[in-house]
Amino acid sequence: MGGIGNATATVTIRVKRFAPRPERPNRSAVTALRKPASPFGSTRKRPRGKQWSQEYTLRVHPHDTVLDCLLIIKRTLDPTLAFRYSCGHGMCGSDAVAVNGTPTLLCTARISDYAKQLPQNTQNEGFRRTATVNRSAAATRGFAASGGNVTETNTTETTEDTDANSVSATDANATVVAAEGTVAPTPLAPDLGIIELAPLPGFPVQRDLIADIDPILDQIKRLQPYLQADGKLATTREGKVDVFEYLQKPEQLAKYELLSNCIACGVCEGSCPVFAGGEAFIGPAALVMASRFLNDSRDDAAQQRLDAIDTADGIAACQSVRACGRQCPRGIDVGEEMWQLTTAVRER
Numbered sequence: 001m002g003g004i005g006n007a008t009a010t011v012t013i014r015v016k017r018f019a020p021r022p023e024r025p026n027r028s029a030v031t032a033l034r035k036p037a038s039p040f041g042s043t044r045k046r047p048r049g050k051q052w053s054q055e056y057t058l059r060v061h062p063h064d065t066v067l068d069c070l071l072i073i074k075r076t077l078d079p080t081l082a083f084r085y086s087c088g089h090g091m092c093g094s095d096a097v098a099v100n101g102t103p104t105l106l107c108t109a110r111i112s113d114y115a116k117q118l119p120q121n122t123q124n125e126g127f128r129r130t131a132t133v134n135r136s137a138a139a140t141r142g143f144a145a146s147g148g149n150v151t152e153t154n155t156t157e158t159t160e161d162t163d164a165n166s167v168s169a170t171d172a173n174a175t176v177v178a179a180e181g182t183v184a185p186t187p188l189a190p191d192l193g194i195i196e197l198a199p200l201p202g203f204p205v206q207r208d209l210i211a212d213i214d215p216i217l218d219q220i221k222r223l224q225p226y227l228q229a230d231g232k233l234a235t236t237r238e239g240k241v242d243v244f245e246y247l248q249k250p251e252q253l254a255k256y257e258l259l260s261n262c263i264a265c266g267v268c269e270g271s272c273p274v275f276a277g278g279e280a281f282i283g284p285a286a287l288v289m290a291s292r293f294l295n296d297s298r299d300d301a302a303q304q305r306l307d308a309i310d311t312a313d314g315i316a317a318c319q320s321v322r323a324c325g326r327q328c329p330r331g332i333d334v335g336e337e338m339w340q341l342t343t344a345v346r347e348r
Helices: 066-077 137-146 214-222 250-254 267-271 284-294 302-309 334-347
Strands: 009-020 049-060 096-099 102-105 153-159 162-168 175-179 182-185 191-198 205-207
Touching: 009 066, 009 205, 049 066, 066 191, 096 267, 102 267, 214 284, 267 284, 284 302, 284 334, 302 334
Parallel strands: 009 191
Antiparallel strands: 009 049, 049 153, 096 102, 096 191, 153 162, 175 182
């Protein structure tokens, strides 16, 4: 979290939070009032539970990432906040969320790139100011040691069973206790603006920013993402295994090398208006994996792979919007791959 200790500005992180409702014992029972299943076989369900928005204002460095901010919140301010990450370097793809409505990775999203200023007449819309918050000396020392400093927390809570809002907020000019019996105002700092976070679109929400991305893995498995050779083991004249039989030329490797870097983060699927919109579509992540093996000179299952994607919910469902490749963290032009697959299916 480089730069957090040299905090030079404030930023407000607005998180769309969600706490699931406990499942009822008879929830799975079939009733006459239950909505019929989708004819497309979709298993995605509308999340049921408590939903609300919560704001955290931190002092940060502009070059820090959004993941840095969430780690400060989690460790020093609000341990109930749920999000997912692993490597923190854009290699695992586990921390994909919607940042200002754009699917991306938390660990690659810089504060300076995503913080936005809201119009003055809408900055506090939906939030109500309450009393100034005083924190104990022990809490203050804890915040100082972590390098983070929260100056306000605003919440707007809603549930699916009621239209009433429960709002709580603290003054933006909150004060902290610097020592026993001494209250000092929080020093002013440049305001970078606000960053809005929401779960990855197109996937069931499990809690807060954690989405269930199992549908990605299920669709990838459906297309058999492994090398399928002819099964014949090449041998030399002496009867030994001919390891050189499976070597590739650099130009052969170049056809699929970039595609093999896909980390199944779900950014392309969250950006796809067809998949995220809830339509029956296998999704660009699975199709990229299919393209990876279609371009592999060692694979002998090209026709079977084309048959698998030549379905109503396969490549035919792609609308060629090309939004899927705009934020790919691995630099894959997903939209171009979708077009190449469409062409391959039509020309075979």
